[in-house]
Amino acid sequence: MNDDFSSVTQKIADGAALDERDWQTLIDTHDLIALGVAADDVRRRRHADRVTFVQVVDVPVETAANGGTLPDQAGELRLTGRPASVAAAVAAVRAVVARAGSVPVTGFALEDLQGLCGHELGRLGEVLLELREAGLALVTEAAADTLTDPEPVFDVLRTSGLTLARLTVGDVAGQAAFSLVRRVATWDGAGTVCRAFAPLRPAEPSRPTTGYSDLRQVALARLLVDNIDSIQVDWAGHGPKLAQVALTFGADDVDAVPAAAPDDLGWRRSPREEIRRNIVAAGFAAVRRNGRFETLDVHDRSEHE
Amino acid sequence: MTVESTAEKVLAGGRLSGEEALELYVAAPTSLLGRLADTIRVRKHPTGVVTYIIDRNVNYTNVCVARCSFCAFYRPVGADDGYVLGFDELFRKIDETLAVGGVQLLLQGGHNPDLPLEWYEDLFGAIKARYPDFKLHALSPPELLHLSRLSQQPVPVVVDRLVRAGLDSVPGGGAEILVDRVRRLLHCDSKATADEWLSVMRVVHRAGLRSTATMMYGSVERLEERVEHLCRLRELQDETAGFTAFITWSYQPPNTELGGAEATGIDYLRTLALSRIVLDNFDNLQASWVTQGGKVGQLSLAFGANDMGSVMIEENVVRAAGAEYCMDEAEIVRNIEDAGFAAKRRNMVYDVMGDPFFRERSIPRRTELAVARLAGDTTVPAEVSRYPARSRPGKEQRRQAAQQPELGTGD
Ligand code: SF4
Numbered sequence: 001m002n003d004d005f006s007s008v009t010q011k012i013a014d015g016a017a018l019d020e021r022d023w024q025t026l027i028d029t030h031d032l033i034a035l036g037v038a039a040d041d042v043r044r045r046r047h048a049d050r051v052t053f054v055q056v057v058d059v060p061v062e063t064a065a066n067g068g069t070l071p072d073q074a075g076e077l078r079l080t081g082r083p084a085s086v087a088a089a090v091a092a093v094r095a096v097v098a099r100a101g102s103v104p105v106t107g108f109a110l111e112d113l114q115g116l117c118g119h120e121l122g123r124l125g126e127v128l129l130e131l132r133e134a135g136l137a138l139v140t141e142a143a144a145d146t147l148t149d150p151e152p153v154f155d156v157l158r159t160s161g162l163t164l165a166r167l168t169v170g171d172v173a174g175q176a177a178f179s180l181v182r183r184v185a186t187w188d189g190a191g192t193v194c195r196a197f198a199p200l201r202p203a204e205p206s207r208p209t210t211g212y213s214d215l216r217q218v219a220l221a222r223l224l225v226d227n228i229d230s231i232q233v234d235w236a237g238h239g240p241k242l243a244q245v246a247l248t249f250g251a252d253d254v255d256a257v258p259a260a261a262p263d264d265l266g267w268r269r270s271p272r273e274e275i276r277r278n279i280v281a282a283g284f285a286a287v288r289r290n291g292r293f294e295t296l297d298v299h300d301r302s303e304h305e
Numbered sequence: 306m307t308v309e310s311t312a313e314k315v316l317a318g319g320r321l322s323g324e325e326a327l328e329l330y331v332a333a334p335t336s337l338l339g340r341l342a343d344t345i346r347v348r349k350h351p352t353g354v355v356t357y358i359i360d361r362n363v364n365y366t367n368v369c370v371a372r373c374s375f376c377a378f379y380r381p382v383g384a385d386d387g388y389v390l391g392f393d394e395l396f397r398k399i400d401e402t403l404a405v406g407g408v409q410l411l412l413q414g415g416h417n418p419d420l421p422l423e424w425y426e427d428l429f430g431a432i433k434a435r436y437p438d439f440k441l442h443a444l445s446p447p448e449l450l451h452l453s454r455l456s457q458q459p460v461p462v463v464v465d466r467l468v469r470a471g472l473d474s475v476p477g478g479g480a481e482i483l484v485d486r487v488r489r490l491l492h493c494d495s496k497a498t499a500d501e502w503l504s505v506m507r508v509v510h511r512a513g514l515r516s517t518a519t520m521m522y523g524s525v526e527r528l529e530e531r532v533e534h535l536c537r538l539r540e541l542q543d544e545t546a547g548f549t550a551f552i553t554w555s556y557q558p559p560n561t562e563l564g565g566a567e568a569t570g571i572d573y574l575r576t577l578a579l580s581r582i583v584l585d586n587f588d589n590l591q592a593s594w595v596t597q598g599g600k601v602g603q604l605s606l607a608f609g610a611n612d613m614g615s616v617m618i619e620e621n622v623v624r625a626a627g628a629e630y631c632m633d634e635a636e637i638v639r640n641i642e643d644a645g646f647a648a649k650r651r652n653m654v655y656d657v658m659g660d661p662f663f664r665e666r667s668i669p670r671r672t673e674l675a676v677a678r679l680a681g682d683t684t685v686p687a688e689v690s691r692y693p694a695r696s697r698p699g700k701e702q703r704r705q706a707a708q709q710p711e712l713g714t715g716d
Pocket of ligand 1: 370
């Protein structure tokens with residue numbers, strides 16, 4: 001580890017402000033392991049050896065009223081897609097809540113809801129209240145790259161009593177994503193309304209990133225974003241191998257673990273066993289949570305030996 | 306003995322015993338294993354070069370009598386979808402390989418009782434006659450042993466005959482885990498016991514050929530057996546210095562008789578790092594992006610690997626077990642450079658051949674690996690009928706071919 005890098009990580013540990021040069025040192029380092037060790041230190045101070053995960057059933061908003069049986073491993077029912085109107089959004093929430101039992105129902109991208117409200121904050125507040133009264137537990141996500149002026153939006157969320165399950169980097173990657181991480185780190189109020197920060201864009205074959213850049217992004221997020229409690233990776237979106245390695249580079253929460261195995265009999269284990277095995281193999285205790293971030297159970301290393 | 310003292314020993318350039326290596330693997334955090342492995346990589350490769358080779362991994366037959374329980378690739382003798390590639394098909398594959406700057410074939414296959422030693426000699430001779438500079442990295446130790454048994458010739462004689470025909474070097478496949486308890490469980494002890502695998506490699510090295518060494522972990526072995534495997538390779542390398550590189554990959558369970566779950570990405574990086582630490586007399590460690598995917602493949606460069614392996618134009622064995630990762634030369638180079646290294650082409654003995662080829666001339670991007678044979682193609686190459694078969698279905702095929710001389714293609 002070189003001296004510049006050590007002095008930056010020391011500054012982070014001391015809570016000191018980073019200057020432009022420090023920032024560049026973090027982005028430019030090819031010493032991935034040193035970056036990972038620094039992020040892992042920060043992560044362990046916050047979450048000790050716990051890694052949380054949630055098993056999600058996606059429910060497209062347009063088919064929400066269709067019914068159907070729920071996989072019994074579901075820890076969250078998530079309404080996906082853009083609703084056609086506020087009324088459609090509320091109806092979809094009601095329909096899913098009616099069959100969800102105790103499983104929390106989440107849904108929607110904040111920017112879609114803002115669009116339905118003509119980007120009027122007052123109207124957004126009313127809609128969020130309506131959704132909450134219909135039974136929505138959390139708003140699924142907001143893309144940080146679309147939040148030019150986040151504080152007023154966070155205020156509206158706070159007032160409505162709804163939180164964001166996660167803040168994402170939206171559609172950016174590489175240098176732009178590093179800069180976005182830096183911006184998010186300055187949003188003081190984010191932690192009171194965002195449960196997790198997801199620093200990686202879902203993988204796309206046509207726009208591939210690399211393992212180094214993904215892990216650097218996860219580590220930088222944990223090192224810099226101390227205003228949001230959890231750093232999240234996406235099991236389905238990033239693939240089990242990269243997501244698992246990311247747990248040793250600062251991530252502490254795994255989203256989008258399927259609630260049921262696919263029909264093609266290609267898997268030999270249930271998704272729950274598979275995620276637990278991966279978390280424990282990375283040296284952590286596997287904590288199953290639901291969509292409200294409530295702990296359901298804990299598996300540690302001794303149960304997987 | 307503590308993790309710290311063992312780590313210090315590694316940093317000071319000391320050699321770990323099997324016990325020390327096992328303790329380090331069990332107790333050290335992943336970051337420490339990576340840090341130690343990376344220190345050794347830098348010591349061995351201080352210029353920051355990461356190499357790769359452009360070659361083609363061709364499986365000349367999928368018919369196999371060994372029937373290893375971890376293998377999704379083989380077909381039993383007489384199976385409808387069993388195949389043998391014809392000489393012409395192989396020439397075509399070589400032409401395609403040369404067109405993208407390739408320098409060798411990695412040629413391996415099943416233990417097919419209907420392909421005698423003479424078939425291999427004729428194939429190698431024909432390839433060398435057409436492509437004198439093209440290299441043949443072919444036939445892993447169990448295949449050489451199979452040919453020895455089939456031809457009733459000692460392994461040194463088989464190796465000698467194949468070298469005369471054109472064999473350049475030997476891939477380290479079929480090692481799995483070099484512990485007979487594990488090999489019995491995997492039903493691969495009959496193709497070669499641990500001692501047999503090592504003794505074939507000894508013969509190969511004494512004949513002046515270089516080879517690679519491999520380890521397939523994550524099936525039924527215990528951690529101490531992974532370490533024993535590494536120690537046995539290290540011992541032979543002390544004796545012969547014939548191994549150019551080591552490659553490890555995880556067992557790929559889909560479509561196999563053995564089944565089970567694949568080892569995780571962290572397990573791969575830890576095993577790779579441990580290999581770099583234990584194999585202090587191996588110069589090169591390859592990343593297995595074919596089994597781990599491009600991202601973890603690239604991360605291997607932080608955990609001891611100094612080589613990205615092959616720009617694999619074709620791959621059949623891992624694909625049969627469900628993994629289908631593809632990286633062409635441009636993608637491999639992008640990954641190497643993104644990790645902060647200089648990318649260089651190499652040959653089998655790790656001589657640097659030059660800068661990335663695709664920067665010198667235009668090469669079409671490849672997003673899918675080729676296959677040995679298209680599904681449903683059951684063509685039997687005409688020349689196969691010239692060689693005596695040992696199996697009943699093989700004899701029947703020869704009999705039919707004799708009655709219908711137009712059967713098949715090629716020749
Ligand atoms: S691993 Fe090789 S020897 Fe074993 S069954 Fe498969 S093809 Fe045959």
